[in-house]
Amino acid sequence: MTAFYPLLDTPTTKYTVQAGCGFLDGAYYAATGNVHPAIDLNAVTGNDTDLGDPVHAADDGTVVSTGWDGYIGGIVEIRHADGSTSGYWHLRDVHVVKGQVVRGGDLVGQIGKGAKGNMAAHLHFYVLRAGVLRAASYWPSTLYKDRKTCEASVRADYHHPEEWLRARGAKRTLADLQGLRGTPGRVLVNDVEVTGQLVQRPDNGLTIDARTSTVRVYVNDPTPVSVPTLPPK
Known part of the structure; x- marks a missing residue:
């Protein structure tokens, strides 16, 4: 079992968490009035330069949800051996089906701009804790209007995505995947x-x-x- 970041650096493209779009990012709340339960990943070249770039399964698992939301765009969720569930939002294309078994690094979709095409291209990546069941389009700030209460619910339901990846020793580059495959x-x-x-x-x-x-x-x-x-x- 080998884990990977959902976007893999290449010799010409590198990906980072967008400024103000980290997990429980205060700047995100200040700008939108919403608590952010995920990380938003984008190529360092910014804007829509990563539109269509490949999105990879973060770890081995089974696809438990795929679909299209009228705002979010394409969605994929993968259940892993420890019961945690990784989620991938705003996909332009979805390349897996519900029930499909995937390996870490497998192509699951491509970066999109949301259903209406009005977002900057990016990947919204989150990880639900084992035993937590939420609709694939669940947004905590819709349910909890108070920031403190909402943040507490996010900490209870979600892993910090970057900490979850680091704990798995997730590989960061396409060369790592090619070395394995x-x-x-x-x-x-x-x-x-x-x-x-x-x-x-x-x-x-x-x-x-x-x-x-x-x-x-x-x-x-x-x-x-x-x-x-x-x-x-």
């Missing part, structure tokens, strides 16, 4: 080399993850099927 083989799509890339094929509903030795194709979110790679050049 293998570096990419050669992959061609319609005779075009896509080795090492995450490729969108909107004309036929495909997303091809050719960044590791295992290449998977997703068509309208079915069980993924492996695509053979070509021999190295």
Whole structure:
């Protein structure tokens, strides 16, 4: 079992928690009047530069919820062996289905801008404690209007996401994932080399993850099927 940050740094892209968007961040409350039960992750290049970037399962587990919310956008939740549940919000695309068993590092979706496309592209990532059951779209500040009461409820229901990741020794880079799974083989799509890339094929509903030795194709979110790679050049 190997854990990973949900967004993996590459030689050209690095991800951090957005300023003012940390767990129980006072600046977030000051700006929105809401208590933040998660961390918002964004590429350091900011704005929408990470729109469509891959989102990875933080650890081994089973997908317990997928869906689309009219404000949030795409949602995925994964239940892990210790009973905790990691959640991934604002996805543009969802690449897993409920009941699917995933490994840490598996592609589960891609960064979006919320259902209405009016957010800056980012990933909202949270972790519910074992035994806590909430609707996938649950927002604590809707239920608890008093800040102190709401923050207490968040501490009772949620893990600090960064502490949860650190406790698991979560890996931070795509190179870590490739070291575990293998570096990419050669992959061609319609005779075009896509080795090492995450490729969108909107004309036929495909997303091809050719960044590791295992290449998977997703068509309208079915069980993924492996695509053979070509021999190295």
